[in-house]
Amino acid sequence: MAYIEPAPIKDKENPLESMMERFNIAAEKLGLSDEVYNVLKNPAKQVIVSLPITMDNGKIQVFEGMRVIHSNILGPAKGGIRFAPDVHLDEVRALAAWMTWKCAVVDIPYGGGKGGVRCNPREMSKGEIERLVRAYTMAMIDVFGPDKDIPAPDMGTGPREMAWLMDEYSKAHGMTIPAVVTGKPLVLGGSLGRTEATGRGVMVTALAAMQKLKINPFSATCAVQGFGNVGSWAAQLLEERGLKVVAISDHTGAFYNEKGINIVEAIQYRDGNNGTLEGFTGGEKMENAMDLLTLEVDVLVPAAVEDVITVANADKIKAKLIVEGANGPTSAKADAILNEKGIMAVPDILANAGGVTVSYFEWVQNRLGYKWTADRVNRRSDRIMKDAFDNVYQASVKYEVPMRIAAYIVAIDKVAKTYTFRGGF
Numbered sequence: 318m319a320y321i322e323p324a325p326i327k328d329k330e331n332p333l334e335s336m337m338e339r340f341n342i343a344a345e346k347l348g349l350s351d352e353v354y355n356v357l358k359n360p361a362k363q364v365i366v367s368l369p370i371t372m373d374n375g376k377i378q379v380f381e382g383m384r385v386i387h388s389n390i391l392g393p394a395k396g397g398i399r400f401a402p403d404v405h406l407d408e409v410r411a412l413a414a415w416m417t418w419k420c421a422v423v424d425i426p427y428g429g430g431k432g433g434v435r436c437n438p439r440e441m442s443k444g445e446i447e448r449l450v451r452a453y454t455m456a457m458i459d460v461f462g463p464d465k466d467i468p469a470p471d472m473g474t475g476p477r478e479m480a481w482l483m484d485e486y487s488k489a490h491g492m493t494i495p496a497v498v499t500g501k502p503l504v505l506g507g508s509l510g511r512t513e514a515t516g517r518g519v520m521v522t523a524l525a526a527m528q529k530l531k532i533n534p535f536s537a538t539c540a541v542q543g544f545g546n547v548g549s550w551a552a553q554l555l556e557e558r559g560l561k562v563v564a565i566s567d568h569t570g571a572f573y574n575e576k577g578i579n580i581v582e583a584i585q586y587r588d589g590n591n592g593t594l595e596g597f598t599g600g601e602k603m604e605n606a607m608d609l610l611t612l613e614v615d616v617l618v619p620a621a622v623e624d625v626i627t628v629a630n631a632d633k634i635k636a637k638l639i640v641e642g643a644n645g646p647t648s649a650k651a652d653a654i655l656n657e658k659g660i661m662a663v664p665d666i667l668a669n670a671g672g673v674t675v676s677y678f679e680w681v682q683n684r685l686g687y688k689w690t691a692d693r694v695n696r697r698s699d700r701i702m703k704d705a706f707d708n709v710y711q712a713s714v715k716y717e718v719p720m721r722i723a724a725y726i727v728a729i730d731k732v733a734k735t736y737t738f739r740g741g742f
Contacts, residue, residue: 335411335624335650339722342718343726343729344357346716347730349733357736360386360410361387362384362385363384363406364385365381365383366382367382368449368456370448381435382433382434382453384430385409385410385412385431385432386429386430387416387429388414388417389466390735391427391735392428393462393464393467394413394429394430395420395466395469395676396412396430396431397431397432397470397474398432398434399431399433399471400433400473400474400478401433401435401436401437404435408433409431410431412644413429415429415645415666418724418725418729418732419666419669419673420670421727421729422666422667422705422727423667423674424705425674426677427467430467433471434449446478450474450478451481453482454485454486461497461498463496468482468497469676476500476507477502479500482497482498483495483497495683500679506679508675508688508694509694510678511675511679512546513550515546515550515551515671516546516548516551516552517550517702518669518698519550519554519555519620519642520555521706522667522702522705523616523640523668526638526640527615527638529710532615532616535559537559537561538615538616539555539560539616539617540562540564540617540618540636541562541564541565542566542625543567543643544587545567547642547643548565549580549584551620551640552578553584555616556580560615560616562578562580564600564609565578565580565609566594566609567587571607571608572594573600573609573612611635612635614635616637616638616639617636617640618640618642620642620643621643621646622646624645624648625643626639627651631655634655634660637660637661638660638661638662639661640662641665644669647662661720662720662721663706663720666724666725667709667720667724674698674701678697709724710723
């Protein structure tokens with residue numbers, strides 16, 4: 318089963334409200350009409366299903382599944398499927414909207430979608446998870462489709478689950494349809510470079526921001542919260558480019574080493590330790606894992622879950638640059654505090670868009686029936702991420718707003734103009 322990121326802190330704010338606060342500021346800066354505003358603030362489709370599953374003990378348990386399509390005006394909806402015990406509709410709605418803005422920021426022809434199933438995969442067997450994935454796929458059989466809605470992995474799911482989804486969808490249609498889902502195993506049409514894509518995008522945007530802030534990567538320090546796929550790849554790629562990663566964490570705790578943690582060794586340890594850092598000796602275990610966020614470092618990469626930077630700790634953050642590997646790690650109420658402190662934040666809808674960019678490449682390759690090399694994938698994704706950063710930075714200067722609001726302005730402007738040209742409402 319795929320690595321699951323740490324659970325959110327208990328006093329987390331509503332992610333939908335956080336998204337809408339940023340959306341409202343950007344819409345006002347753009348002078349968005351009431352008509353377009355009302356279209357963009359509401360999801361296009363929300364589906365909630367009940368999924369009865371026979372558990373290994375023979376008893377039937379009913380799980381709640383959901384899928385939200387925020388927009389498909391730019392193309393088919395795109396977004397992951399989250400398996401977590403605390404997933405809820407507002408969270409999925411916020412993540413679906415974030416996907417719309419994320420795809421628009423990096424200029425790929427997708428709308429935004431997101432799915433979730435309320436379950437605890439840590440307490441389920443492989444067979445139970447497979448039955449749940451297949452039941453969810455069949456319940457969403459009219460929602461999913463290569464030209465309608467293309468799911469992908471998220472918290473609690475991975476290539477294995479995407480393979481089951483593709484198989485169930487394909488069987489229902491009497492043919493193999495790899496383009497219905499991305500994040501698949503390579504042998505089933507997955508793309509080279511997909512595994513590290515999100516972390517690679519974090520690295521590209523971090524280096525671009527450091528250049529603007531005149532931070533030398535060869536003398537810079539970094540802390541990474543969340544050592545799953547995104548966090549570990551971001552840490553490894555940043556370390557390869559000169560940064561000293563002094564702290565990492567997962568749900569078992571945070572580990573600090575003033576001289577720098579050997580990230581390759583940390584990844585090897587995690588992979589041989591049931592996917593956790595528990596007992597890692599390459600750094601001293603911090604008494605409070607959340608203190609990682611307030612370390613005196615140049616670059617902070619929150620790569621866990623939503624709302625870990627809030628009004629409760631934002632004033633204690635000492636990093637010069639925050640690069641958001643997770644979705645929504647900073648609450649809207651914390652934005653003003655970070656801005657007041659002069660901390661640049663490369664927002665989630667830009668920083669972690671490398672994943673959906675390479676998912677797009679995977680979909681393109683599936684449609685073409687042709688595979689690209691890893692070098693081509695990385696070269697093209699790096700270019701897209703750098704161009705997106707430059708566009709957002711220019712909007713930040715033009716509108717005199719922080720990078721987060723600038724990213725929303727770039728995205729909303731693209732989607733709004735598309736609605737205006739297409740009309741029909």
